[in-house]
Amino acid sequence: MQALTILRPNEATLTDKPNPQPGEGEVAIDIAFVGYCGSDLTSYRGLNPLVSYPRVPGHEISGTIAALGAGVEAMTIGTPVTVLPYFNCGTCRACRSGRPNACPNNQTMGVQREGAMTSRIVVPAEKVIPVAGISQRDLALVEPCAVGFHAVRRAELTSGETVVVLGCGMIGLGVILGALRQGAKVIAVDLSDAKLDVAKKLGAHEVINASGDVKARVAELTGEGPDVVVEAVGAEATFLQAVDLVATAGRVVYIGYAKAPIAYDTKYFITKELDIRGSRNALRSDFDDVIDELRKRPEAGDLIVTRTATLAEAPEALATWHERPGDFTKILVRF
Ligand SMILES: [Zn+2]
Ligand SMILES: [Zn+2]
Known part of the structure; x- marks a missing residue:
């Protein structure tokens, strides 16, 4: 073979x-x-x-x-x-x-x-x-979507909460599908209009092109900021943006893999009392959740x-x- x-x-x-x-x-x-x-x-x-x-x-x-x-x-x-x-x-x-x-x-x-x-x-x-x-x-x-679903699990995202997803590549799209399954309001951010179009068609409630003023637009949409930000890019700018955008007492989940160290102004961690979590690979239960979701949404694969x-x-x-x-x-x- x-x-x-x-x-x-x-x-x-x-x-x-x-x-x-x-x-x-x-x-x-x-x-x-x-x-x-x-x-x-x-x-x-x-x-x-x-x-x-x-x-x-x-x-x-x-x-x-x-x-x-x-x-x-x-x-x-x-x-x-x-x-x-x-x-x-x-x-x-x-x-x-x-x-x-x-x-x-x-x-x-x-x-x-x-x-x-x-x-x-x-x-x-x-x-x-x-x-x-x-x-x-x-x-x-199933596997690449499960990696996104696992980040949603790590975020403990619940119905009615708002999540900003930074990055609409494969992993970000998995996060979006998982967040929608939880009943969350999804704001998707990416530099590519084509990728934002896919996010929108998958059901993201709002999309923001990252070339504009993301912070101002997120503030318009959320008032006090999103409950959760998921970073699915792995770039320095988005790692830093996540703690900047998230609401006070909110949660940040990092899933993107940055290839070099990143310097933070750590005051946000304390003044916002943030929960900052990593997310790696996926659990069997994430696979099972994705299978259930893709069974209900056979059109999702056409978009991905x-x-x-x-x-x-x-x-x-x-x-x-x-x-x-x-x-x-x-x-x-x-x-
Ligand atoms: Zn992989
Ligand atoms: Zn082990």
Whole structure:
């Protein structure tokens, strides 16, 4: 079988791999779609410190069960599935306290271990989530949406509250879907009118182009400021803007991954008595919430997916994303 392999920075190609067979407790999955994650692009660019080369990327996965290893029961060949792509240690403080998404020993498929950008994968049965009533395309969107849903969980956002979402890329759109599901009022901010248009169509109540006076517009819309700000860009300006925009006694959730240290005027933390939280990866319960939401909203995927490439086109699609990152929200590879 063939796999998309990042051989070294800026070089991705198709390579031949042996067809994997499931061992005891494992499940083989014939891949239907795999999405390119921003972390895959970072790996392609040689900027991901967690990656060694060569590496098969991909952890946004859909497919069907192809074979069962010994001892795997209660699963049926042919069932559509998505996959929990995180391999946590199970013994550290985070794992013991129900937060395996934050495990410091975590290995994510396509990052610290081989990913799913290949015709068939084998994973432990407990990583497999059988799903009915949702398309294979949408199953590949579950993981990136779940990362956004997890940020909403971390924000403890409730019905009637207002959230400002900084950044309307894939993760920001997941935050918007999750916030709407909670019954919150959503104000979406981005530099791209095209991305704001997608946010609006997904249901964001207000959109603000970040090239204007965001603070003044947010004040117009909210009076005392939003209850919650979620940062989904990873840039210095938006990290700082989050604590500036949020209401007194509000919550800030950081999900964007800044690549360099950022200097804060820390007085806001105290004078506003802020709750400032990080959000990393997602929990199984976030996956379940996304599946429920996408089942109700089959049109959401039409808005999120920018391009669907074949495996033969996959190296070129990654190179094109690298050259024009602003043009794509989500690229899927279809097998
Ligand atoms: Zn990802
Ligand atoms: Zn752990």
